[in-house]
Amino acid sequence: IHGVIRVVGLSNDVGGSLLAPDSEGQLRAMRHAYDRAGWSPSTIHLVECHGTGTPAGDAVEISSLTQCRQEAGAAGCGIGSVKSNIGHLVTAAGAAGLVKVLLGFRHGVLPPSANFAPERAIDPLVRSSFEVVDTAREWPRPSDRGRRAAISGFGFGGINAHLLVEQWE
Secondary structure (H helix, E strand, O other), rough: OOOEEEEEEEEEEEOOOOOOOHHHHHHHHHHHHHHOOOOOOHOOOOOEEOOOHHHHHHHHHHHHHHHHHHHHHOOOEEEEHHHHHHHHHHHHHHHHHHHHHHHHHHHEEEEOOOOOOOOOHHHHHHOOEEEOOOOOOEOOOOOOOEEEEEEEEHHHEEEEEEEEEEEEE
C-alpha cells in the first residue's frame, strides 16, 4: 500500500455545456474535498491536473486551482498531468494519474510531466505560482505525516472530481 484515498470531492457544473468547463463547478469539487478532509490546500505539494490539453480547458483548470489555493492562503505547488506521458485515456485518465502519484509516493520523487515548454505556457499558468514538474526530483516528506497530492478529473458534461491522496504510513 503506497497511499490512501482520503476524500473525493464531486460536483457538476450545472450551467456548463458538454465541452466547456466551468470554474465554479471545479471549485465546488475542490472545496468539498478539502472541507471533508479537514485539510488546507497548502498541505498539498503536487496536483495531478486533468490537463485537457485545450487552451480553454487548461485555462479554467489553472484559474480554479489558483483561486482555491489563494482562498486558503496557499501558494502554488508542483503540477503535472499524466496525459503528457501516455496520452488521454478518456475515462481511465484519473486512474492513470493516481498510479503516477502512488509511484511518486513509493519512490519519494515528484514525477515529471513530459514535453512541457515554458514558452508555450498558457497565460493563467504563467501568472500563477504553480510550477510544472518537468524533471523528476526529490519529493520532501513532511516530518509530521506522509506526502499529499490532489488529482483532478474534470469530464464531459461538467462532471468534476477532486481526489485527495495521502502516503500510507
